[in-house]
Structure formats: C-alpha cells, structure tokens
Amino acid sequence: MTFRQKHLLGIEQLAPDEITALLDLADKYVDLNRQDHKHSDVLAGRTQINMFFENSTRTQASFEIAGKRLGADVMSMAMQASSIKKGETLIDTALTLNAMHPDLLVVRHPHSGAVDLLAQKVNCAVLNAGDGRHEHPTQALLDALTIRRAKGRLHRLTIAICGDIAHSRVARSNLILLGKMENRVRLIGPPTLMPSQIAEFGVEVYDDMREGLENADVVMMLRLQRERMDGGFIPSEREYYHRYGLDEEKLSFAKPDAIVMHPGPMNRGVEIDGTLADDINRSVIQEQVEMGVAVRMAAMDLLAQNLDAARAQKHAGIMV
C-alpha cells in the first residue's frame, strides 16, 4: 500500500509517492463522476461525519457528494449553531461524536492545529477540511490534480501563487505540495500579506505582479480574505486590484498557455477580472471544483482502507 496515512491532516505529512497514488486514484473517480451512473459502494456501511466549525458551502458540499457517491452514510453538522455555543470544548464534542462510531470525520476549524488535536482523541480517520491558516490538504490535492491534467505533469512547472498568502491555508498547503513535487513556486503579493520568513520555504517572493508572472505555467489566484483581516493590510480594494488583480494585461507576462486557477469563492473585480475568470481557454476554475469531488473520494477511499488494516491489526492483537 503506497498510501500509509491514518489521517489526512496536512500535505506536510505526505510523501511524494503518496501524493501520486492519491492523484492516480482520483483520476479514476473523475471518470466515474462523468458517467450517468456515478455510484460506487466502496464506502458502503461507513459513517462519515462532516464537522464544520467555520462557514463553508463549497467544501462541505464537495465532501458530502464525495461520501454519498461512494455509498457512505453522510451527516453534516454546522458546529457554530450547536454545542460549541453551549460552551462544550472541541475535545468533548469529538469524544461525543467518536462514541457514535464514525469511520470518517471531516473537520474544518478556525484555529490552526485544532484538527490535529481532534485527531489525537478519536479512533477513526480524520480529514482536515481547513484549519485556521495552517493547512487545507484536499484543496492542494485538487489543485495538483487540475494542474496535472491540464499540463500533463506535476513537476518542473513554474507556478505563481498570488494574493493574501499570510492568511491563506490554501497557499501553505499548495506551496508545500508543489515544492515536494519539484516545481518552482513563486509567491506574489504585498509584503503586508506575506507570512514571516516565507522565503525560507524554498520559494521566490515577489511584490511586483508582472515580474512574478514572467513565464509562469500556472497562475493561482487567492481570495482576498477580508473577513480574516484585523484591518489595515492594504490601503483599498481598488489599489489592490490595480496592483494585484489578475487581468489580461498582467496575464500576458505569463506563458501563452498558462492556466488560471482560483480556489473560490471569487471576488470578481477585487483579485480577478470577471471576464478572465470565465474564459474557458485560460480559466480552469470550474475544473478545480470537479476535481475537488474526485480527490475527496480518493482520499476517503484510501483512508478507509487503512482504517480497515489498522482495525484488523488491533483485533489480531487482542486474539493473541
């Protein structure tokens, strides 16, 4: 078994061969998803619980569809509205759910490291659907699959990630993954939106977008996460759009066949020109959403297999 993880907490823990194995399986699920009959039974009898401590429509829907297509019993909980309001701690919530014997727990939380903490307390597979500004592994994997399908490879590409890097877990997971797969990663954004000592991660940092986009194969735009900001990181939206918003003119510095990506939801006219986002020759934004379902199916399939192996070992241990 190439994929050796018990949980999917971050890209940091994955080896390149595990990433490749997961993407290979996801490719198969893309084919399944494009058929009229999109159902498989690999997760039949499994219980999948989605716990979202932070608002999400797209990721939650994607995980829900992924689980249902594989035949799992899926339940989604909007945690802001439930026990968290009654003062229950994260660990107590986890233990309560754990007692219901879920097999897969999909968790999003506003604090970095919260999903790691939760994973230590439960005996099912935990998938990180985004924790604070730490990691969002399935997003990086779906981006990788999109790039691999569009470019035919996932190495020796020049990939520019542009925007609010500091507050972005998407950027962190992506730069780790793309680095592991031996790509050249450039980060573009105003210095107030760059995390501390980011250059030490083996990336090139630009505050001029045109320089940063020079000869890029992939242009990955990030959402300007206004809701995360304390205020005062950039002077105004219009100046941000002027300097860092992606339009035809700035994109012309990238390779002619460069693809444009965005994790969504987009702020049209803030970080990306609306027409460009809809240009099917350049933008792969809709493909990213499609790949998201397939990647999540693959991740849950692999983790469920490992869960079986772990449980079998445990039973064998008891028998002896």
Place this chain on the structure above:
Amino acid sequence: MTTLFANARLIDPQEGTDKPGWLTTKNGRITGMGYDTPPKAETTIDCRGKCLAPGIVDIGVKVCEPGERHKESFRTAGLAAAAGGVTTMVTRPDTLPVIDSPETLEFATRRAAAVSPVRIAPMAALTKGRQGREMVEVGFLKDAGAVAFSDCDHVVTDNKVFARCLTYARSLGALVMCHPQDPTLSAGAAATAGKFSTLRGLPAASPMAERIGLERDLALVEMTRARYHADNLSSAVSLPALERAKKAGLDVTAGVNIHHLTLNELDVGDYKTFFKLKPPLRSEDDRSAMVQALASGLIDIISSMHTPQDEESKRLPFEEAASGAVALETLLPAAMRLYHSGDVDLPTLFRAMTLNPADRLGLPQGRLKKGAPADLVLFDPDAPFILDRADLQSKSKNTPFDGARMQGRVLATYVAGDRVFAHSA
C-alpha cells in the same frame, strides 16, 4: 543546637566558588563555613560530596490563591517549591482579585505563613486591578511587606500614568518590575514570527515588540530615575538596549525565565499547548543569546515564571489555550542543562537564582554567609531521571518537561535550618 553540613561541595554565589567544604547552622542561621577541617557539632549531615547552595529565591511565582485554588494553593505551591529547592517564593499579584491593596496582600502573607513550608515574599500590583490607570497605595503596600510592584503581563500603556508610577515608587525606594512588551504589536500572537509560526499557521508577533516595550520603559526610567527590573526578557534584540541602560548607570536589572533559556519555538512541535508561554518561545538564536547574556552577567536573574494552568485550559486548540507552565520543581534540573552544556558554571547559575534576586529585593537570604538565614538546597547535579508530570507536587501539571530526560536532582531543602524536603530514593 549546631548542625554541620559536612563533606559538601559548596556553591558560593557571592565568591563565585565551587569547592569541597563544610557549613554550620544554628537557630535558623548560617554560623560558619570553611574549606578546612570541619568543627564539631551536635548534628552532622553528611552531604556525600553533593552540592550545597543557598536556597533559590524565585521571582514571579503565581500561586493562584486567592481566586483559583483549583490550580494551585499556597500549600501545594509551597510543597512544589520545597521539592524544587526554592526556599523563597516571590509571589505574583496577578490573582483574582489582584493583590493591589494592603488587605489582599496581608491575606496572601497570612495564608502562606499558615500552610507553606517555604518563605514567601509577596509582590503587589503597580496599578489598581492591573488596569494601568491608577497607582496602588505603594507606601501602605510596602509597609505591609510588598517587595516589588508589578502589573505582570499587563503593560501600563499610558506613558503619563507609568511615568507617575515610577516617580512615586522612586520616592519610596520601591522596585518596579515589568514584562516589557508593546501590546499593540504583539496583540493576538500565539507564537514568534518566523519560519516555524508560518509553517504552523499560528498568529505571531516579532520579538521586536519586546524591544519596543523595553526601550519605552528604559526611557521613562531614565526620566524618573526609578528602580526598575525588566523581567521575562526573551529576545536577542532587547539585549543592546539593556546593555546601554546599564552602562548609563540606570538602576536597572533584568531577568529571564528558565524556559527561554532551555527551550525554543521548535519544541512546540505539533501544537503542544504545554509549550505555550507568554512571551512565546523564541528562535534558537534568541535562546542562545539569552544564555550568553546570563553567562556575561547582562541578565541578572533567572526565574521559574511558575504559572499553573488546569487541564481544561490547555486541552484546547493552540491559539485558544492558556499560556504558562509550572516550573518550581523543574527550575533547578532545567538550569542544570546549562551547566552540563558547559555554557554557565554553577556559581553563576546560582547567583542568578539566589543572590541577585535577594539583593535586588533587599532580602537577607540567598547567600552562604555567616548570619544569613539557613535556607539551603542540597542537590546532585548529575543524577539523571525522566520527568513524569504526575510526580509533581503542584496541583497543576502543565510542564513542558513531561517525559524529558533531566539531569540534576534536589536531595534536600532547608528553610531556616529545618528540612522541608528530602528526596526519597
């Protein structure tokens, strides 16, 4: 009745010596010491060549009483101190309610006298409720026994208020102690800005926040000529400012807590909340700079910054978890890491844990000298052990050294000549 500590390795922080000798005590005081043939005595304690040093004077212990006795009480803190070779706990005023009136201070003193096996020297807040608005009754509190005035991790941000506090304190010769920080720059931070905080996605602040706070404090100290102790320093960038102030002849001393001398930010690992401290753990460069500053004498005092937290407040995502660590019992073994690494010798370490804090607070203990209180610690600097937090005397068990390999164990602790702790082998 005279007691002889024979066959000891005497660590004398005043003389800076570490050599075999003897020491006698009578009626709670040290009556003599020497390096020749010991005199006769009614009782003889054979130290078997182990180290005998003054008991530790620990500045900045949080006892959690009044207000949070489920975390720590004077009794459990006292037991922990005794087990750690700490014979004087200089207690912090950041309790609930804040120790900011003679009445609350007297409560703490009375409780400690009743139940704690070691001495306490209480500190009081600098401003009422640690709110940074009105100064406390410095005179009354000093008369009631307050040895220093500190709002602890609350910074008095209003410069006018802080300047007046310093001026008033100076007129009474009172020591003002601060944890320098620019609270606007460090607001919301759970880690030190750098590669590690970026990797872990933790909100972080630059150590420059500490230097800005320190420079501000030192400017006002220069203006008011107050007695000032910068406690809990942790960053290399703060040290040049400190050096300048000392060279300029200001009445300034500085302290570092044991965790910033022995741990760095990488120890946080996968969000281990027992390593969440305030200020947060720094880079290895900062840690080694603090060790050098300690060895050179630029940093005067090592403290435990003992901060008990219950399990619930630590079993949370890192950002939400409470800061602080218990350290009364681990201060000495952790300090031995610096001795074993060859960075700091034993007399220098003990000067920073005994003589310097005692001198700064005007206390007679903390030295091996005829007439000084017989507050002593007998320890084996080499004894190895693996720390199990369940073995701690503290009511709270939030130590970053859980499971760590330590070298250096307290064998016995004496307060006023009475044995208050003995290690059961």
